[in-house]
Each structure stands twice: as C-alpha cells, then as structure tokens.
Amino acid sequence: MADALIEVDNLYVSFAAEHGRLLRAVDGVTFQVAEGEVIGLVGESGCGKTTIAKCIAGRIAPTSGTVRFEGRELGLKRAAQDRRAIQMVFQDPYSSLNPRMTIRQVLSELLRVHRLVARVGIEERCVQLMALVGLPRDALDGLPSQFSGGQRQRIAIARALAVEPRVIIADEPVSALDVSVQATILRLFEDLRSRLGLTVVFISHNLAVVRHLSDRLAVMYLGRIVEEGDRESVFRDPRHPYTRALLASAPRLHQVELVRPMVKGEPPSPIDIPTGCSFHPRCPRAAEVCSSDKPRLERVSTSAAHLAACHFRDETSPEAVQGQ
Amino acid sequence: MTPILEVEGLVVEMRRHGVAFRAVDDASFSLERGGALAIVGESGCGKSLTLRAIMGLLPNGGRITSGRVVIDGVTLGTAAGGRGRGHSQRQRMSIVFQDALSALNPVATVGNQIAEAPRHVLGLGRSASRERALELLHLVGIPDPERRYRAYPHELSGGTRQRIMIAIALSSDPAILLCDEPTTALDVTIQTQILALLAELRAERGLSLVFVTHDLGVVSQVAERLAVMYTGRLVETGTTAAVLATPRHPYTAGMLAAAPDVDTPEREPLAIPGSLPDPLRLPSGCTFHPRCRFATPECVTTDVRLEPVGPDHEAACLHSDELATPRAAGNRG
Amino acid sequence: MNAAITPSVALIEPEHEVARRPSFKSRALHNRTFMAGAVMITTIVALVLLAPVIGRYSPVGQDLLHTLSGPSALHWLGTDELGRDTWSRLLYGGRTDLQVGVLAVIFPFCFGVFIGTVCGYFGGRLDSTVMRIVDVVLAFPFYVLIIALVFFVGVGTHGIYIAFALTDWVVYARMTRSGTMVARTLDWVAAAEGGGLSRARVLWRHILPNTVTQAIVYSMSDIVIVILAVVTLGYLGLGIQPPAPDWGSMITDGQNFLQTDQWMAIMPGVAVVFTGIALSLLGDGLADILRPE
Numbered sequence: 001m002a003d004a005l006i007e008v009d010n011l012y013v014s015f016a017a018e019h020g021r022l023l024r025a026v027d028g029v030t031f032q033v034a035e036g037e038v039i040g041l042v043g044e045s046g047c048g049k050t051t052i053a054k055c056i057a058g059r060i061a062p063t064s065g066t067v068r069f070e071g072r073e074l075g076l077k078r079a080a081q082d083r084r085a086i087q088m089v090f091q092d093p094y095s096s097l098n099p100r101m102t103i104r105q106v107l108s109e110l111l112r113v114h115r116l117v118a119r120v121g122i123e124e125r126c127v128q129l130m131a132l133v134g135l136p137r138d139a140l141d142g143l144p145s146q147f148s149g150g151q152r153q154r155i156a157i158a159r160a161l162a163v164e165p166r167v168i169i170a171d172e173p174v175s176a177l178d179v180s181v182q183a184t185i186l187r188l189f190e191d192l193r194s195r196l197g198l199t200v201v202f203i204s205h206n207l208a209v210v211r212h213l214s215d216r217l218a219v220m221y222l223g224r225i226v227e228e229g230d231r232e233s234v235f236r237d238p239r240h241p242y243t244r245a246l247l248a249s250a251p252r253l254h255q256v257e258l259v260r261p262m263v264k265g266e267p268p269s270p271i272d273i274p275t276g277c278s279f280h281p282r283c284p285r286a287a288e289v290c291s292s293d294k295p296r297l298e299r300v301s302t303s304a305a306h307l308a309a310c311h312f313r314d315e316t317s318p319e320a321v322q323g324q
Numbered sequence: 325m326t327p328i329l330e331v332e333g334l335v336v337e338m339r340r341h342g343v344a345f346r347a348v349d350d351a352s353f354s355l356e357r358g359g360a361l362a363i364v365g366e367s368g369c370g371k372s373l374t375l376r377a378i379m380g381l382l383p384n385g386g387r388i389t390s391g392r393v394v395i396d397g398v399t400l401g402t403a404a405g406g407r408g409r410g411h412s413q414r415q416r417m418s419i420v421f422q423d424a425l426s427a428l429n430p431v432a433t434v435g436n437q438i439a440e441a442p443r444h445v446l447g448l449g450r451s452a453s454r455e456r457a458l459e460l461l462h463l464v465g466i467p468d469p470e471r472r473y474r475a476y477p478h479e480l481s482g483g484t485r486q487r488i489m490i491a492i493a494l495s496s497d498p499a500i501l502l503c504d505e506p507t508t509a510l511d512v513t514i515q516t517q518i519l520a521l522l523a524e525l526r527a528e529r530g531l532s533l534v535f536v537t538h539d540l541g542v543v544s545q546v547a548e549r550l551a552v553m554y555t556g557r558l559v560e561t562g563t564t565a566a567v568l569a570t571p572r573h574p575y576t577a578g579m580l581a582a583a584p585d586v587d588t589p590e591r592e593p594l595a596i597p598g599s600l601p602d603p604l605r606l607p608s609g610c611t612f613h614p615r616c617r618f619a620t621p622e623c624v625t626t627d628v629r630l631e632p633v634g635p636d637h638e639a640a641c642l643h644s645d646e647l648a649t650p651r652a653a654g655n656r657g
Numbered sequence: 658m659n660a661a662i663t664p665s666v667a668l669i670e671p672e673h674e675v676a677r678r679p680s681f682k683s684r685a686l687h688n689r690t691f692m693a694g695a696v697m698i699t700t701i702v703a704l705v706l707l708a709p710v711i712g713r714y715s716p717v718g719q720d721l722l723h724t725l726s727g728p729s730a731l732h733w734l735g736t737d738e739l740g741r742d743t744w745s746r747l748l749y750g751g752r753t754d755l756q757v758g759v760l761a762v763i764f765p766f767c768f769g770v771f772i773g774t775v776c777g778y779f780g781g782r783l784d785s786t787v788m789r790i791v792d793v794v795l796a797f798p799f800y801v802l803i804i805a806l807v808f809f810v811g812v813g814t815h816g817i818y819i820a821f822a823l824t825d826w827v828v829y830a831r832m833t834r835s836g837t838m839v840a841r842t843l844d845w846v847a848a849a850e851g852g853g854l855s856r857a858r859v860l861w862r863h864i865l866p867n868t869v870t871q872a873i874v875y876s877m878s879d880i881v882i883v884i885l886a887v888v889t890l891g892y893l894g895l896g897i898q899p900p901a902p903d904w905g906s907m908i909t910d911g912q913n914f915l916q917t918d919q920w921m922a923i924m925p926g927v928a929v930v931f932t933g934i935a936l937s938l939l940g941d942g943l944a945d946i947l948r949p950e
Contacts, residue, residue: 044511045482057851083853096844099949100866109862110852145949148599156848163852178366179538183582183595205511208586212593231589249512250586251541253568258523258545261516266481 004032011065027223040214093152150181229306334391365553418493435473562637691942697935769829777837836868877940
C-alpha cells in the first residue's frame with residue numbers, strides 16, 4: 001500500500017510491571033491506514049488498542065517500531081503541524097473537557113494559537129464548528145457541566161475539528177453514551193468522513209458499531225493483530241477463532257436463545273503472554289502446534305486483502321458454510 | 325400459584341439540590357416462581373433504584389413513599405431502613421452489582437466473604453460454612469476452588485470477581501437473585517459466560533431473576549419477560565419476544581432502532597431526537613412526548629397508563645396502535 | 658477544507674437547549690456559609706479600617722489617672738494598666754494583625770503554587786529535589802522553626818514575613834503538585850496538548866485555573882494560622898513590639914489581670930476567634946462556589 005497515510009510498523013510497547021517484569025501492551029503490530037479510510041480497531045479490554053492510539057497521537061513513545069505519517073516518522077516530539085494533523089476523541093466525555101473553560105474559550109484558543117483564521121473570523125468559525133457537530137450557537141457560552149454526555153462528545157469532536165486535522169483517532173467514542181444518543185454520534189462520524197474526507201481510526205469493543213462505520217477492520221488480542229481485512233470479508237468469513245467468538249458473543253436484539261460461550265476462561269495477563277499462539281489456552285480449535293509455534297499474520301487463501309494469524313486460517317468456519 | 329415477587333404501585337422519592345422528585349413512579353410488576361424479568365432503560369431511568377428499593381438498599385435521601393413489595397405472599401415493610409418487618413423475607417433475595425471490585429471487601433479472602441452468610445446468617449459451623457463456600461465456588465464455575473478460596477479480590481480477573489459476587493449472593497440460599505447490570509463492565513466473551521451461568525442457576529436451582537440492564541441486546545438471552553422504563557415509569561411490559569418483535573411504545577421502538585446491529589450493517593441506526601429530560605422538570609402527560617414522532621396534543625395533557633395491547637403485552641402509549649406493525653416500528657429498517 | 662466546513666442542517670436538533678449555570682455572583686449570594694463569612698469579615702475589615710474614626714482614643718495614649726477602669730460610656734471596653742483604651746487598641750491591633758496575616762500569605766501562596774505546578778507537571782529530577790526540600794522543611798516542628806527564624810532575623814513584623822516565606826510555601830507546593838499530577842492524566846489535558854498548544858499554555862491557562870482553587874480555599878484558613886502565629890509570637894514577646902497594639906500582646910498583658918479585669922484578655926481573644934470563624938466560613942463557602950459542578 002504505497003499511498004498509506006499512516007503506517008504503523010512492527011510496533012512494540014511495554015511497561016514495567018511489578019517484580020521487574022514487563023507488561024507487553026503492544027506486541028509487534030503492523031498496519032497501514034489509507035487516506036480517507038475508516039479502520040476499525042477491535043478487541044476487548046487490555047488488548048492494546050488504546051496504547052496503539054496513544055502512540056499514533058504522540059502521547060507515548062513506542063519501545064520499538066515506528067509510526068509514519070505521510071512517509072515521515074513521527075515520535076513524541078512533533079512539529080505543531082504534525083500534532084494538529086492527528087487528533088483524538090476520547091471515550092469519557094466527562095473527563096475530556098476542561099471544566100473551567102467555556103466552549104468558546106476552548107475553540108477560539110486553538111484557532112488563535114494556530115492562526116487558522118483571521119482574528120475577526122474567529123467568532124464566525126466557532127459558530128461554524130458548532131453547526132458542523134449539530135449544536136446551536138448559544139452552546140459556545142456554556143461550560144462543560146451544562147451539557148449532556150452526547151452533547152459533550154459533540155463538543156469534543158468540534159474541538160478536534162477546530163485544528164483542521166487529517167486523521168481522527170476515536171477511542172471508544174460512544175461506549176460511555178446512552179444507546180439513544182449513540183446513533184447521533186455515529187451519524188456525525190459518517191457525515192464528517194464523507195464531507196471532510198477525514199481518515200478515521202475507530203477503536204471499539206462493540207462489533208456492531210465497527211461494522212457499521214469502518215471500511216477495514218483489525219481484530220486485536222493480547223497486543224497483537226489476529227485478523228485483518230476489509231469489513232465484509234472479516235464479518236462474513238472470520239478466519240480466526242477469536243474473531244468468531246467475538247462475533248458469536250456480540251449482543252443481538254433478536255437472539256432467539258442463549259449463546260453457548262465459544263471460548264473458555266479469560267484473557268491471560270499481558271505480563272504472562274502464553275507461548276505460541278497467545279489465544280491457544282482458550283481456543284476451541286487449538287492443536288499441539290498452537291502452543292509451540294507463533295502463527296504469523298498471513299493471507300487467507302480466498303482473499304489477498306484478508307489476513308489472519310492462525311495455523312488453521314484456511315479452514316472455513318461452520319457459520320460461513322451455512323451461509324453459502 | 326402466587327408469584328414469588330410482586331411490586332405494586334412502587335413510588336421512590338429521591339432528592340436533588342434539596343428538591344424531592346419521583347425517581348420511580350408507580351411501578352407495578354410481578355415475577356413468577358423460577359421466572360426471569362429484565363428491566364431495561366437508559367441511565368437515570370430508575371431501573372437500579374427499583375431494584376434497590378425492593379432490596380431495602382436505597383441510597384441516602386431516597387425513600388419509598390407508597391406501594392408494596394410482596395415476597396411469596398408476605399408484604400415487606402417499606403421503611404427505607406430495611407430492618408424490621410419483612411427482614412427475614414428480604415433474606416430470600418440477594419443482589420449482584422455491576423462493579424464487583426468495589427462491592428467486594430479488598431482485605432478479606434473471597435472464601436471468607438462467601439462463608440460469611442452461611443456462618444452468621446444461616447448459623448452453620450466453621451467447617452460446614454467453609455464446605456458450603458467451596459461448593460458455591462464450584463457451582464459458579466471457578467476451577468480449583470481450594471486455591472481460589474484463599475485469593476483476594478484484586479488477584480482475580482473481572483469475570484472471576486463477578487462469579488464470586490454471584491457465589492456470595494447465593495450463599496444465603498435466596499429464592500430471588502436481583503442483578504444490577506452484572507455484565508456491563510465485562511468483555512463480551514466473558515459476558516456470554518456469565519449469562520450462561522445465570523441461565524444454568526435458574527434451570528438447576530429454580531432461582532428467580534430480576535435483571536436490570538441498559539442493553540436490549542442481552543435481554544433475550546436472560547429473561548422471558550421484559551419491562552422498559554423511562555423517566556421512572558414503566559412504559560412497556562410483556563414477553564421479551566413480543567416486545568422486541570413488535571414494540572408498542574415509541575421509546576422501545578426508538579431504542580431498538582438506535583442500536584447498530586452486528587448482522588445488518590446496512591441498517592442505519594436512528595437516534596431518538598433530543599435528550600433525557602431533567603427529572604426535576606419532567607414534561608407533562610406522557611413524559612416521552614417531546615421526543616416522540618407520534619406525539620399529538622393529547623399526549624401533552626393525558627396521563628398515560630399501561631394498557632393491554634396484545635396477549636401478555638402492555639404499553640403506556642395513546643398511539644400504540646400506530647406501532648402495531650413491525651414496519652412502523654422501524655426496528656428492522 | 659475550509660469550504661467544507663458548513664452547517665450540516667440535518668444534524669441540528671431543536672431540543673438542544675443549554676442549561677444555564679448561575680453566575681459566580683449568584684452562586685455566592687445563594688451560599689449561606691460564604692455569605693455568613695463574607696458579612697463577618699466585611700464587618701471586621703470595616704471596623705479596623707475605621708479605627709481612627711470610631712476608635713475615639715489613640716491606641717498608645719496613656720492615661721495614668723484612669724488605669725484598669727471597667728467598661729463605661731467613656732471607655733467602652735475599659736482601659737488597661739497604663740490607662741490605654743482597650744477598644745481602640747483592639748481596632749488598631751486588628752489592623753496590624755490582619756495586614757500581617759494577609760501579606761505573610763501572599764508570597765508563600767504565589768511561590769508554592771508556582772513551584773507545585775511546575776513540579777507536578779514536569780516531574781523528574783527537579784520534582785524530586787524540591788520534594789526533598791519540602792520534606793526537610795516539614796520535618797521541623799512549625800513553631801520551633803518560626804521561633805528560631807524570628808531569633809535569627811529579628812523580632813517584629815519583618816521577622817514574621819521572612820519566617821512564613823521560608824516555611825509556608827511547602828503546603829501550597831504539595832497541594833498544587835498533587836492537583837497538577839492528577840490533572841496531567843486527564844483527557845482534557847491530553848486534548849489540549851494534542852491540539853498543539855505549548856506546554857506553558859497548557860500549564861498556566863488550562864491546568865492552573867483548575868488546581869489553584871484548592872490553594873485559594875486553603876489560603877483563607879492559612880491567614881487564620883498566620884494571625885494565630887502572630888498572636889502566639891506576640892504572647893511570647895517575639896512578635897509585634899510594644900507599644901504598637903496587637904491582639905497577642907494584649908492577651909499577654911491581660912493575663913496578669915485575669916482575676917480582676919477579665920475584659921482585658923478576653924476581648925482580644927474573642928476578636929481572634931471571631932476572625933478565625935469568619936475566614937473559615939469564607940473558605941468553606943468558596944470551596945463550594947469554586948467547584949465546577
């Protein structure tokens with residue numbers, strides 16, 4: 001993929017844990033994001049998806065590996081230009097806004113500092129930004145405490161957009177919101193993407209949300225990508241047993257009966273990553289080879305753009321057989 | 325046969341900034357022996373308070389101002405304190421909370437926490453209550469109970485902690501298990517395991533279940549009956565299958581249409597316009613009318629009540645007929 | 658890109674009304690604790706400022722013919738052993754004590770908040786060095802340290818200023834440092850930094866307004882602590898030097914006559930307690946009002 005806007009190459013991030021051990025939050029991750037694409041990063045808590053987001057946004061430094069933007073390597077220290085280009089939207093709209101600044105103060109400060117519009121145009125642009133996220137003009141005078149969760153998330157998005165970014169990294173942007181307002185934020189992301197041509201890295205544990213929004217999908221487990229591909233091929237024909245388990249466990253409105261748990265146990269701690277395939281202790285398909293050989297993320301036989309890190313990636317899933 | 329749990333006209337008052345308001349307003353429902361009821365709603369709708377009121381665990385400032393809670397034919401004293409009349413009936417219920425880590429005592433081993441009720445409430449001896457705790461650990465699917473007995477809560481993973489919570493809840497041998505969003509903090513693969521455990525407990529021990537959640541997606545897996553709550557009022561009740569297939573209240577329909585579905589990505593999730601009203605300034609009439617696309621002037625003035633709309637299906641809406649066909653409900657896109 | 662930023666009409670929802678938060682003034686007026694403290698402190702300040710008008714006598718003027726006279730129409734609170742009017746001395750003494758209290762807190766407040774903010778935000782070697790100094794200062798018993806310093810730099814008000822400047826900043830530094838360390842981990846700080854704002858701007862314009870309120874609230878009770886220290890030092894003869902009036906030395910003088918003329922010691926004592934309560938109420942009220950939600 002020559003025209004990738006963001007390239008994450010062999011990224012490792014580890015933190016010091018108790019007793020001098022290492023917590024490997026991100027354990028060798030490589031992926032690219034093309035300009036204008038929405039990539040969904042899916043996985044359960046502790047799988048390393050937020051750590052990757054922080055590396056791309058320049059909040060933490062990788063232990064090894066690189067993050068490139070437009071072919072240039074980006075580290076912790078970045079030019080204001082590069083920092084502006086990649087903006088984050090956080091999960092908790094209650095801690096992501098400064099409680100003592102009005103919305104106008106927040107937005108106009110960014111516009112002024114980066115000289116994005118002429119001084120006289122600041123007010124107008126603030127109003128435009130509010131309109132862009134579907135909030136009325138008066139909202140500019142409000143303090144964060146005056147807004148509901150959904151409104152705050154819109155404000156956080158307006159703040160990210162104020163600096164005219166190329167990439168938005170959204171870290172579980174709807175998980176903290178009530179279902180009835182989640183949809184408005186999802187709509188907003190779709191709308192912004194089509195109107196502004198934004199590239200979005202969308203992080204979520206909710207497969208339904210990701211399926212709805214993203215073009216491409218990367219499923220993570222214990223710091224690694226276990227499956228990657230375009231949305232439909234991953235959802236219709238998942239090749240990694242973990243992806244299948246996630247898909248089977250996703251809450252469904254019209255589920256007729258109880259879902260039989262497909263995997264046993266819980267994810268081990270990232271301090272103690274199992275040998276071989278890290279999923280093998282929980283995997284229903286595990287064989288002897290799985291505990292000794294670490295599977296690489298490789299193409300599945302049917303599609304060049306669909307990768308899975310499983311020794312049995314070319315065994316078609318029972319669901320897919322049924323569907324055909 | 326009498327229902328195991330009956331709630332009649334329950335009103336719970338809370339205070340905010342010194343002003344009292346009805347956080348639960350005239351809630352009535354019943355639960356068959358061995359049955360399961362899910363109460364669904366968004367944050368602040370009163371679903372958790374309903375559960376706590378039944379359990380006699382209302383937070384400070386909250387009190388039951390009217391209504392009855394009947395357990396197995398015996399009416400509980402509704403004084404907010406919980407002690408006094410009906411105390412022994414209350415022991416027939418146990419509650420499981422969302423956040424197991426803060427609900428467990430961090431400085432006691434989980435084994436001792438499970439053994440506490442058998443020893444001090446049921447009056448078993450030291451070794452008998454230990455036996456009982458080990459049995460319960462086994463029952464909730466914890467491998468190697470002997471070793472886990474001595475573990476502290478922080479040494480365990482989220483799913484195991486929730487299993488411990490369930491074991492503690494079962495330790496006083498309740499007939500009814502009240503669950504307050506027990507799987508919300510868990511990952512989906514673990515959520516499935518806990519839901520399966522609850523189903524197993526129901527089947528094997530005849531436990532009755534009240535399951536409070538915000539997630540309509542898990543309801544059909546745990547409960548055959550469903551009650552939807554909005555601003556402290558029940559707006560729709562019925563069998564889970566009927567309510568989810570043909571919701572007859574616009575709020576239920578709206579919730580169903582708002583959630584993206586993993587199987588039908590082409591269906592556009594539709595938000596319910598507006599936001600939850602301030603509980604101190606609830607709209608008149610049907611409290612949902614400002615957000616409702618079916619609203620007419622009557623909705624502003626009429627106090628709607630739950631009315632039958634089908635076999636074993638009630639909705640509190642003047643326009644429930646307009647929602648009678650699944651198409652109009654818009655939940656299938 | 659600019660052209661693309663136009664309103665998306667479909668997204669605007671009519672129901673978005675913004676709940677208004679009452680202004681600072683209205684929140685203050687509705688806060689009983691704050692108002693009680695404010696009324697009391699305003700009364701005290703007005704009285705001591707008007708001392709030349711309502712004091713009637715010079716605070717140092719002796720009248721050896723009317724010593725130790727009880728309260729009367731001429732001398733509302735009586736006179737002391739040198740015939741000085743207690744009411745006047747109380748007012749002028751309050752002037753000195755309040756002034757010293759406020760002035761002595763200003764430097765520790767500014768320096769402590771500054772150093773605490775910088776340490777909390779940047780951490781590292783600077784932080785550990787400063788925190789070791791803080792530990793050393795805190796390890797000394799406060800009064801022993803102050804008394805030693807007053808001996809060293811000399812008695813009187815400037816001794817008190819220097820003593821407080823050297824010791825009191827550590828409280829503000831620790832308080833602000835921990836507040837800043839918490840703020841540093843919050844998403845809104847990450848967002849401000851990620852928005853390309855300079856660290857200095859994030860620190861002073863975003864974090865400081867959130868952490869300084871705690872210091873402001875504390876400074877109210879700190880003024881009380883300084884006044885009490887001045888009174889204590891005055892009592893020990895190390896504070897404000899006679900004949901200048903001060904509540905501390907008035908209590909010292911009065912205790913010799915506790916058996917016969919209780920007013921002499923009790924009135925300055927009451928003044929200290931009253932001021933203390935006023936400032937505490939003010940501080941508690943401010944804490945409520947300044948809380949963002």
